[in-house]
Amino acid sequence: MKCFTMMLCCGMLAAGTLANGQTVLNLYDGDVPNSKPFQLEETSNTDDNGITRVSGVTVPTLTAYFPDKGEANTGKAVIICPGGGYSILAISHEGHDVAKLLAANGVAAFVLKYRLPKDEIMVDKRIGPLQDAQRAMQVVRERADEWGILADKIGIAGFSAGGHLASTLSTHYAEALIDNPKGTSLRPDFSLLLYPVISMQPGMTHAGSRNNLLGSQPEPEDISLFSNEMRVTADTPPAFLVHAEDDNVVYIANSQAYVEALEQHGVNAKLITYPAGGHGFGLNNKTTADKWLDHFLVWLGNF
Template structure:
């Protein structure tokens, strides 16, 4: 009997270790909302380390050291302008930084919106994020997670994806027969795209909904317009000199959060531009340290 218990414990240990390194596909069989990819649409990593034409979305789990888990989990949504996924090195560093503060991290690889491979490209990325949230909550016991403490961390275009889920809780674009809660419990947004103002040039907007999208579609994905009292507590980070995603994106979202009395904290640094990831070299203060304190203050 003792031998059986030891074997089971070891099996669980190796399963956990393996899971930290292995991507878990979000879907089995045919991916919903997909079309057969043309011959020129092939998933690959280019010479800059960017993943292009991703066709098999997945999550990769990263777990805290044994005994250090708080039960909180976060799904990381990388940026890339709804065009590519950036190199994973920086995103893995962010995942491991969450691990250090006791948070289980799931690195999401989501499909880019494209008419070549999607029936409706506007919902493709959101489907993948909702499926990831569904999977994490469904397997929460297995992964040692409190299903009421599952949040999102979105960077740049990944911030738009995160806030789309965070502000549209009643809009399900996946099959959810078990009625699993898809609402995130908190959001961490770092230089996020939020606004879909047609007067502001935006490749993110054009790739998701097209160049000449109707007002109804612009409004649907202008996530600051959908903040409500049910929007999750939010932690925002941006820089004044961000020339890629203007700080107005975070300012307007924060203003909407305040109007609806949503718990929120915003940190705007003077310099750092865009895409600094975990560490902004222009500032001694580290946003992850601030984020840790904020999460603890809010019970995560």
């Protein structure tokens, strides 16, 4: 099954076209909220394994992958938040690679290049990434008809710290931190969480992610606010999680705690675990021939 790609920028404004026919569009139509003037250069580096890491994001974007017009289209969509400890974005194997495969299976996918929390560029760095996730959900839902998407079948996905962002949107959608004049629902309809940071609690959290988001000595109320296993309600979206038992970067206790909270509130939750695989394996856990995406697509078919 084929897929085609479009980079979206500048809302409803005219977009520039690259040599390969793609168009580029920023996440926000005008000023980026919660920003401070600061000279920060965005950088992108690709290592010997083909993994591309982006840092210094000040202008967040969405890159959209749609199912080919001549092929099956489920009408469902997923916004993808790459991981990187809230320090960088592992945007290739935890973003674009996943989006391409989802599109090849009839699911529209949007890779979110979100701002990373940094005091120098944000008035309140705690909420910067969440604002971008809320805006991404707002844009996709408001343009669903235009893009052939079902407005009530739009999910959020996240890897590692991106999983924290995805679960934060899933549990903090009710309070809009962006302009929302149409009152568009910012609630994801489901979530996909890969080896996610869920908790900010000592002993469970990923220290680097917590330090980057909340600071080296966070206030107790912030630890509680951003420990998403503590924010689950009966209205929290259903979730599909994947985690390796030997992950010593983000402990599997994060996924287990989130699933337990969801089940306690009667919310559909499924956790796929692997005995090995460590952290950051993206689509392919090299210790097994099993493909978690196959299981996710079956699960998603029930919605």
